[in-house]
Amino acid sequence: MTVLALHDLRHRFGDRTALAGLSVAVGPGEVVALVGLNGAGKTTALRVMTGRLRPAGGTARVLGADPATLGPTAARRFGHVVGAALVSPDLTVTENVRTAALLHGVPRADVATAGSAVVQRLDLEPWAHARARTLSAGNAQRLGVACAVVHGPSALVLDEPTSALDPRGVVLVRELVRSLADAGAGVLVSSHHLDEVARVADRVVVVHGGRDVGELAPGPEMERRFFARVLEADTDVPAPGGVA
């Protein structure tokens, strides 16, 4: 079964086209990255994927269900950070991850263990008792990711999860994403860091002008191949083979 799917998404904000027929599908055990220039439509697509925006056209599915009306069973298997994370500024790091665990249906008896594990996994122990509003931008981003994964989701959506992270944080989030996928989760992530994407993703989908314009095989020369793909899309020259 497809874990996460967007099909032919279309959406406009006033006279501005944000999505113009974007489709992408993520299978179990797969990490798919969306890359694109500023304003390409990545965040808008991920807002649809998390049920925060109803598109004018097209469909979204999370574990087979419409994300806008996700039932409790599917919701408990889903984790995401798109825009504001599931974090309360006045709660401590530990209180936040435990609350997120409870909200995602982790049994009460397992909440403390699951919370400690994810705090440790993201190197947040020194701030375990700090209130979220006192964290640095990078540690706040780590906490947002921690709250999204504390329940071990089967479907995970992250919008630029490493934008504020130091090199150590980038590695920790990469390892976390990879281990969730290796355990069978489907992960959809957007990023501007092409080198990082090449390390973590199984497939890299280029978004341009609100649509998917082809894939890049993860590997060397991502930047050159990315710009070639964007140029092709702008000049409407079909790319041979679909994967550059």
Ligand SMILES: Nc1ncnc2c1ncn2[C@@H]1O[C@H](COP(=O)(O)OP(=O)(O)OP(=O)(O)O)[C@@H](O)[C@H]1O
């Ligand atoms: N709430 C909104 N109101 C009006 N226009 C919007 C809104 N959200 C997005 N847009 C527009 O839709 C287009 C796609 O924006 P989106 O944020 O999805 O791009 P992005 O690929 O995530 O960009 P970035 O890499 O800069 O984060 C842009 O032209 C943007 O200005």
